[in-house]
Amino acid sequence: MGRYVIRRLLQMIPVFFGATLLIFLMVNVMGDPIAGLCGDKACDPSTAAQLKKEFGLDKPVWQQYLTYMGNVFTGDFGTAFNGQKVTELMSAAFPVTIRLTIVAILFEIVIGISLGVVTGLRRGRPVDTVVLMLTLVVIAIPVFVTGLLLQLLLGVEWGVVKPTVQPEAPFNELLIPGLVLASVSLAYVTRLTRTSIAENARADYVRTAIAKGLPRRRVITRHLLRNSLIPVVTFIGTDVGALMGGAIVTERIFNIHGVGYQLYQGILRQSTQTVVGFVTVLVLVFLIANLIVDLLYAVLDPRIRYA
Amino acid sequence: MRGATHAKWAAGAVIVALAATACGGGGSGGGGGADGIVSSSWGDPQNPLEPANTNEVQGGKVLDMLMRGLKRYDPKTGEAKNMLAASIDTSDSENFKVTLKDGWTFSNGEKVTAKSFVDAWNYGANLKNNQKNASMFAYIDGFDQIHPKSGSPATDTMSGLKVVDDKTFTVKLNQKFSTWPDTLGYPAFAPLPRAFFDNHAAWLSKPVGNGPYTVDSYTKGSKLSMRKWAGYMGEDKAQNGGIDLKVYTDNNTAYTDLTAGNLDLVDDVPASQLKNVKADLGDRYINTPAGIIQTLAFPYYDAAWNTPNAAKVRKGISRAINRKQITETIFQKTRTPATDWTSPVLGEAGGYKAGLCGDGCDYNPTEAKKLIADGGGIPGGQLKISYNADTGSHKEWVDAVCNSINNALGNDRACVGGPVGTFADFRSQITQSKMSGPFRAGWQMDYPLIQNFLQPLYYTGASSNDGKWTNADFDKLVDQANAETDKAKAVSTFQQAEGVVRDQMAAIPLWYQNGSAGYSTRISNVSLNPFSVPVYDQIKVS
Numbered sequence: 001m002g003r004y005v006i007r008r009l010l011q012m013i014p015v016f017f018g019a020t021l022l023i024f025l026m027v028n029v030m031g032d033p034i035a036g037l038c039g040d041k042a043c044d045p046s047t048a049a050q051l052k053k054e055f056g057l058d059k060p061v062w063q064q065y066l067t068y069m070g071n072v073f074t075g076d077f078g079t080a081f082n083g084q085k086v087t088e089l090m091s092a093a094f095p096v097t098i099r100l101t102i103v104a105i106l107f108e109i110v111i112g113i114s115l116g117v118v119t120g121l122r123r124g125r126p127v128d129t130v131v132l133m134l135t136l137v138v139i140a141i142p143v144f145v146t147g148l149l150l151q152l153l154l155g156v157e158w159g160v161v162k163p164t165v166q167p168e169a170p171f172n173e174l175l176i177p178g179l180v181l182a183s184v185s186l187a188y189v190t191r192l193t194r195t196s197i198a199e200n201a202r203a204d205y206v207r208t209a210i211a212k213g214l215p216r217r218r219v220i221t222r223h224l225l226r227n228s229l230i231p232v233v234t235f236i237g238t239d240v241g242a243l244m245g246g247a248i249v250t251e252r253i254f255n256i257h258g259v260g261y262q263l264y265q266g267i268l269r270q271s272t273q274t275v276v277g278f279v280t281v282l283v284l285v286f287l288i289a290n291l292i293v294d295l296l297y298a299v300l301d302p303r304i305r306y307a
Numbered sequence: 308m309r310g311a312t313h314a315k316w317a318a319g320a321v322i323v324a325l326a327a328t329a330c331g332g333g334g335s336g337g338g339g340g341a342d343g344i345v346s347s348s349w350g351d352p353q354n355p356l357e358p359a360n361t362n363e364v365q366g367g368k369v370l371d372m373l374m375r376g377l378k379r380y381d382p383k384t385g386e387a388k389n390m391l392a393a394s395i396d397t398s399d400s401e402n403f404k405v406t407l408k409d410g411w412t413f414s415n416g417e418k419v420t421a422k423s424f425v426d427a428w429n430y431g432a433n434l435k436n437n438q439k440n441a442s443m444f445a446y447i448d449g450f451d452q453i454h455p456k457s458g459s460p461a462t463d464t465m466s467g468l469k470v471v472d473d474k475t476f477t478v479k480l481n482q483k484f485s486t487w488p489d490t491l492g493y494p495a496f497a498p499l500p501r502a503f504f505d506n507h508a509a510w511l512s513k514p515v516g517n518g519p520y521t522v523d524s525y526t527k528g529s530k531l532s533m534r535k536w537a538g539y540m541g542e543d544k545a546q547n548g549g550i551d552l553k554v555y556t557d558n559n560t561a562y563t564d565l566t567a568g569n570l571d572l573v574d575d576v577p578a579s580q581l582k583n584v585k586a587d588l589g590d591r592y593i594n595t596p597a598g599i600i601q602t603l604a605f606p607y608y609d610a611a612w613n614t615p616n617a618a619k620v621r622k623g624i625s626r627a628i629n630r631k632q633i634t635e636t637i638f639q640k641t642r643t644p645a646t647d648w649t650s651p652v653l654g655e656a657g658g659y660k661a662g663l664c665g666d667g668c669d670y671n672p673t674e675a676k677k678l679i680a681d682g683g684g685i686p687g688g689q690l691k692i693s694y695n696a697d698t699g700s701h702k703e704w705v706d707a708v709c710n711s712i713n714n715a716l717g718n719d720r721a722c723v724g725g726p727v728g729t730f731a732d733f734r735s736q737i738t739q740s741k742m743s744g745p746f747r748a749g750w751q752m753d754y755p756l757i758q759n760f761l762q763p764l765y766y767t768g769a770s771s772n773d774g775k776w777t778n779a780d781f782d783k784l785v786d787q788a789n790a791e792t793d794k795a796k797a798v799s800t801f802q803q804a805e806g807v808v809r810d811q812m813a814a815i816p817l818w819y820q821n822g823s824a825g826y827s828t829r830i831s832n833v834s835l836n837p838f839s840v841p842v843y844d845q846i847k848v849s
Contacts, residue, residue: 023480030728030731030732031729031731031735031736032731032732032734032735033730033731034731034733034734034735035734035735035738036729036732036734036735037354037439037731038439038734038749039362039363040748040749040751040771041362041763041770041771042734042737042770042771042773043439043738044382044441044442045456046434046452046454046455046456046457047434047439047441047442047454047508050434050435050437050689051437054437072467081353082351082353082354082355083354084527084528088527089528090529093529112456122500151563155563156565156566157566159567161562161567162564162567162570163563163567164560164563164564165553167526167530167553167554204730250557251556252560253554253557254560255555255557255558255560255561255564257528257555257556261556264352264365264556268697268729268730268732269353270700270731289718
């Protein structure tokens with residue numbers, strides 16, 4: 001187990017460098033960011049040159065990358081064009097997005113898995129058909145439609161909630177955005193759980209468990225569900241990274257000042273420091289979430305061993 | 308409707324969840340009358356909030372509340388009126404003597420003196436400080452020393468600025484510029500307290516100024532609370548208790564919040580909502596002219612566009628554009644067809660002259676076709692209008708302009724749009740003179756003077772002369788106008804210069820842009836100034 005974890009951690013290093021280098025190059029390909037700082041006017045050349053020098057943009061790209069990575073390892077993620085430290089932006093944005101992700105993941109786990117178990121055990125019955133159709137509908141509708149519709153109905157028409165989230169973004173205000181963000185994944189979780197449960201319900205170990213005379217409840221939770229969760233856990237694990245980085249649409253609709261918003265603004269303003277900094281952290285989150293998922297396999301299925 | 312079915316299902320789940328956590332919505336609180344707080348939409352300013360470093364409207368909003376300079380532009384007429392200046396005298400249009408009014412202080416108690424101005428201007432002009440508006444000080448003598456074309460500045464002060472006593476300082480310009488005092492309402496010319504220089508970081512996190520509001524709290528990237536300052540000296544005291552500027556990720560979201568009653572003022576109604584705005588807000592929607600003109604500029608560094616015949620082609624293109632139809636259908640009348648190269652906010656006396664463009668801006672497809680044929684056709688055979696595709700609704704109108712041209716010429720391939728991914732990339736292609744055809748050019752005035760609509764854009768080698776147009780007659784007329792001490796005469800000379808722009812069709816004027824805003828029933832007396840910034844201090848809360 002220990003050796004496995006170390007091997008996985010070592011594998012992260014090249015992935016980390018590769019991903020950051022790619023992002024760095026991509027942002028650089030977009031052209032000269034300083035030109036966009038002066039509105040429709042031309043920046044006066046000497047100020048532009050001075051700014052380029054300050055942000056290190058006058059150096060060749062490889063050198064910029066090396067300097068940047070060197071700084072990152074000392075905890076300095078650089079400064080965005082509005083004069084704020086990128087670490088400052090991160091400490092404001094990540095807690096908000098983490099809260100949003102937690103809400104979304106909870107929705108996926110609670111609603112998704114329970115619906116999956118219910119339908120998996122009642123395959124072919126009306127409840128199964130109804131839920132399947134509903135998940136199909138959810139998957140088919142883009143997130144921004146769901147988001148705008150819920151915002152309009154609940155926030156404006158019926159006045160049940162505030163249509164937008166305050167800058168502090170407390171948990172209760174993140175319920176609707178979290179649900180919107182989770183909606184598509186939630187539908188996938190339901191379907192994955194359903195299929196997995198339906199398949200394993202016919203497995204030998206389940207039959208044995210029933211034959212031993214175990215109560216139905218215990219058979220389902222301890223034997224059936226635990227083994228059936230492996231594909232679901234894989235999905236949710238990778239979804240953590242996707243939800244954190246992919247919340248741009250949801251965050252814009254509900255005015256959440258999280259990672260998606262900072263990334264969007266960073267891209268619009270071509271702020272290399274912001275974009276690369278945030279993506280670097282997201283890459284790390286993704287890698288770690290994947291590792292945890294792999295380790296969870298062993299916990300869920302005793303047949304899996306890591307050496 | 309599938310969407311509706313889904314919404315009901317989801318809404319059911321949501322209501323259950325909400326009931327469980329006992330969370331309810333509700334309107335915004337806050338008192339009324341003179342103490343009422345107005346909440347207003349905001350965008351994260353692009354640059355640090357320094358006066359000489361703020362060149363866009365989001366940062367401009369804050370400075371307009373926080374700072375007062377020598378002059379201030381009347382929010383209604385745009386006329387430059389004395390604010391802190393008791394007088395600005397000159398006998399030769401080149402040397403000015405500025406006298407300050409008594410009794411003004413910054414909100415931290417420090418007196419506003421001549422030094423507050425001179426220090427602030429020297430700071431703004433100094434190349435070391437990376438101020439994006441540094442070129443605003445370019446007319447002051449000694450600017451080339453403090454802001455050299457290359458290398459580091461030789462000095463920290465401009466030789467043209469001299470403090471005489473606490474209330475007086477003199478300014479020497481490096482050229483004659485009779486209307487220079489009228490440029491001083493620009494935020495970059497605001498005075499700064501010592502705190503700005505002594506502890507810069509602290510000032511940036513909580514700016515201190517001499518305006519009708521003070522900064523109560525500032526959470527960068529999300530919210531800025533401005534409160535009325537009781538000790539404010541000016542006539543334009545705040546008529547509300549304060550303004551809360553809230554950063555919105557998207558102007559559609561802000562609009563939704565306004566319609567739901569969570570926000571009082573949206574000063575940028577999204578284009579997609581313009582159709583509904585009458586139904587949603589009724590007469591709480593304002594749409595007034597702003598000092599912004601949109602034009603099509605041409606690359607005169609490309610030899611094909613720099614011929615006498617090409618002027619005919621440009622005029623032909625101009626006449627092929629159906630401005631009225633485009634402003635009505637695409638912009639829902641938030642733009643007005645342009646008939647000169649300035650803006651209606653200048654007023655007649657300020658130099659705006661409706662119809663100066665003459666028949667060059669009239670839509671006439673047959674004449675257009677003839678003119679373009681006379682001029683030898685479109686250089687390269689196809690017109691490609693470049694624009695940035697990331698912000699605004701540029702694609703829509705560029706496509707419409709091209710359609711209009713194609714219809715006039717009876718050729719589907721005569722004009723196409725040329726999108727550029729990001730604004731920064733678009734700008735850098737322009738500054739590197741890489742444009743091969745016409746490109747979108749927007750000009751937002753710095754100060755309401757006809758000079759500002761002509762000299763920076765068309766004068767040889769001027770800072771925003773992106774197309775590198777050059778014309779000796781035009782340059783001569785502008786120099787004459789700047790030296791003219793009589794204001795009316797200066798304006799008419801500028802208009803003569805504008806006539807040169809017209810005859811050459813140096814740039815095709817498209818439309819004047821309006822500022823638009825919507826507000827809630829809680830507030831009244833809302834208006835936009837010529838810079839399309841809400842006049843916050845006049846807003847009344849009921």
